[in-house]
Amino acid sequence: MTTTHPTSTSTRAGTLGTNAHRPDGVAKVQGGFAFSSDMWSENMLWGATLRSPHPYAKIISIDDSAALAIDGVECVVTAQDVPGNPYYGLIMSDQPVFAAIGDTVRYCGEPIAAVAADHPETCKRALAAIKVVYEILTPVTNPQDCVSGIAPQIHPQGNVYRHQRIITGDQSIVGDVIVEGTYEIGMQDQAFLGLESALAIPDSGGEGLELYVATQWLHEDRKQIAACLNIPEDKIRLVLGGVGGAFGAREDISLQVHTCLLALKSGRPVRISYGREESFYGHVHRHPATIWMRHHADRNGKILKIESTMLFDGGAYCSTSPAVLINAITHTQGPYKCDTASVEGWAVRTNNPPCGAMRGFGVVQACFAHESQMEKLGVALGLSPVEIRLRNVMETGDRLITGQIMDSVAPVEQCIRETDAIAMPEPLLPNADIRQIPGGTGLTAQPGNIVRGVGWGVSMKNLMYSEGFDDYSTARCRMTDGVVSVKFATSEVGQGFTMLAQQIARTILGVDEVLLDTIDTQVGSAGSTSASRQTWMSGGAVKAACEKVLEDLFDHAALTFELSRDHVRIEETDIVDILSGRRIAVSEASKGINLDRTEEYHHPPTEDLDENGQGNCHVAFAFVAHRAVVDVDVELGLVKVVQIATAQDVGRILNPISVQGQVEGGIAQGLGLAVMEEIIVKDGKVRNPSFTDYLLPTFLDAPLVEMVLIEEFEPKSPLGAKGVGEPPCISVTPAIANAIRNATGRELPRVPIRPYDICL
Amino acid sequence: MVEVNLHGRQPQTVINLRRVEELHEWSHRHTQQTVTIGSAVPYSVMETGKIAELVPALAQAARTVGSPQIRAAGTLGGNLGTCSPAGDSLPVLSALNAVIHLIGPQGTRDVAWGEFMLGVKKNALGSGEFVHSITVPVIQGWQGYAKVGTRNAMVIATASACLVRDTEEGLISIALGSVGPTIIRCSQAEKWLRKTTSLRAGAQINADLAVEFGRRVSDEATPIDDHRSTAAYRRHCVAILAQRLLVRSLA
């Protein structure tokens, strides 16, 4: 890794800009970290969920008497036991806690009942003993049928989650060169390793409860749980259970309400933990999408107009489908200038598995289409992939197709040039290690069977929530007798926010030790750990709270030690009066005092899109370029991604190794979508709900990653940093697809690219 | 263990063979030029060392199984007990005409590979019988295993093939995995090749002939479409694998 600019000024261990250690790092590496599935409580029962085997069916009856008769079964809950709102949902309250008698199940795996029992095995037997009579209905599985209107309405709230256009510029423009294509993106799973798990502990009075859960957004969960349970929010305390990855799959409610219902009904602590198969049914996935795009360009390659239609299959329930769609259509142009566009997007309801948030959130799909188009445009004009992109790069100050002005730092040209400057990998040698050749130890190929290809992908990604949403974050900082502690409700899902919070406090307050309070709902909301937003948003909140405490500390120190209040600042671990040169150690100055501040950070407000898709809907953007080098066994269709070169716009680097981790991990996930990761759904049923058949890249599939971090302070960001989580996984997918196209000469309009797409 | 962990099977009785020492042993009989391998020998032992020298195709197959952890625990007995058409050691046993030594309440018996695997996860094991060991010949010539999967490690075979060229006898045998209910021995293609060309040491084969061999091999496969792949791709794979293995065997 190289960085093009020097980073922070302070090099004191653990401050901003250094490779501070994670507070949870050692425990995670040594296996001592308690994930939510390790939680246990005295007198605890186990919970389990009964799910529909049908994608679309009416429930005629549910008989749980045989289950209740089993020794060790404590209780069963169904729709009848939901005291409050029978539905939940992040945007639209349309998903039943349990499918009710007389109503329908709308996807295969939809919850119908939950049981609590003394042992997981007892739970299994109880589930098998619940008799459900269904009237099987014909599922709606083709999203196109919802656009054309021929599909029957499968939910009272309709089959269309959102339909939105973007129209801007002179539509009569016709380019000298026109390229078009229809692209398809398969359904990817977040595939986090730490499975869904929650432990609910009812209060002794029976009025409220405590829920320990692995989630991305404690306060939003609490809001939805409280509505379903019909209990005031302040009677429910949510505590973050150890989270083993999220990637969007923990934004929606899964087992939260079920666990609480069982705990309240039984009066005992209840834990539900999903297994891998159930996890595939228990959370939303990345939207499969079909995108048509047509680019018009002039003779020099300048993009004149983009036309596109996008169809996102949201599956049975809404989740975040409308927001995913908006992200997709507003990123149609990618990181390129474009004045004229006509885009129409649909997100619809089918009886396929529900889809929602996943790393990249709609931009992944749009980017696959626009980057496939850019490659075609380059070929049509006889320009290299680099040249066609450089002729169109977006800059700060450009007007987007939504009318919004790009006011983020936008080093797109630099991303491309820095990536281009990274050395190409060595050619495949005749005596190469077999593990470096497509097919690996399967010994299918020899170097002579292999063709090498190179491809590009460049992307733009919005940061934070959009369209008028105030996704603020809250943090509390205390300094008691020299001991600093910070508290927030920010979900630590593995991204390292707890470490960053410590870095911020150390840097601002001049202390080395920073304690972390429990992550729970005893402080204001932090918003979701998603949308590449926590470093910016919760980082901003922690910074604000620490700065308030610092002001208080300066007030106190100025009085006590007769310093010039207006001329004090922190240097290393001292308060320094720059007029007199006097230094007082922070530890000394803070003796005997108790400072306590809670602050919120809000980003500037955004707007909804109007009917023509115009409006300042996004907060900020980040950019990245990827160049993929692949080796392809053209006869067998097997691929080895040799190298990914990347330059990413990251703002100020707060923790280099952490950024590097995000970049490498994101690339692996984008590679998965390019060549292997897909939930295969047929007739509304998932065919591969296991890691035997849902393939994730292994270490042998992971490419060499050569990265350049483009460090340019983002003035709009409280710490100068941009979110770095999502960008790495977005344009790497089309970069790999373009490289395979380059090697094979095939169009390959769909990801994941399967071996038979290449060779048959 | 896969049945128990993944498919929730609840066996009434579990017999642990791990401490039966003789099942962990293997031997090389120089007089008969055979290798006998106990059913509890794990893949990690077959991957390298002496077994790999004597039966290289078995080592290659072992090397493709799962991950290092799986190879340290998984055994030939388990692969034979499961008898999945995707079991990686099975095409090797087939192409080498292995003999399976069984032991049970009625004593011991030997079953030729051709009579052992009866269908998808079906084998000739009688009630109370288990696999003691297997015996394969040490071949003069060449042998190799190749496996196609959708990722570069830790993958169930989409299609696989083992080719053995015995230069003394002038014979070639080829067996396919994952393209039918059992491991498929391509006796028609073997016969055709034997008739068409000499396979003894020093023999040369032209490229067209290798392609035709591949085509004939794939004709004997009976693959299906499923969520892992398509019948057409599997058939295509075994043609390419047979062609490449044949060329390698003569290189």
Ligand SMILES: Cc1cc2nc3c(=O)[nH]c(=O)nc-3n(C[C@H](O)[C@H](O)[C@H](O)COP(=O)(O)OP(=O)(O)OC[C@H]3O[C@@H](n4cnc5c(N)ncnc54)[C@H](O)[C@@H]3O)c2cc1C
């Ligand atoms: C993650 C993972 C990856 C895998 N990858 C592969 C792969 O790439 N290729 C592959 O071929 N397999 C693979 N497997 C399957 C399996 O591990 C292997 O087939 C292995 O050989 C099984 O051996 P075992 O000793 O663990 O058998 P067990 O799991 O203990 O037993 C399997 C079956 O064989 C029976 N059995 C065991 N020993 C005997 C015996 N001596 N006589 C008669 N019956 C017996 C058992 O009763 C049981 O029915 C994988 C499994 C996992 C979990």
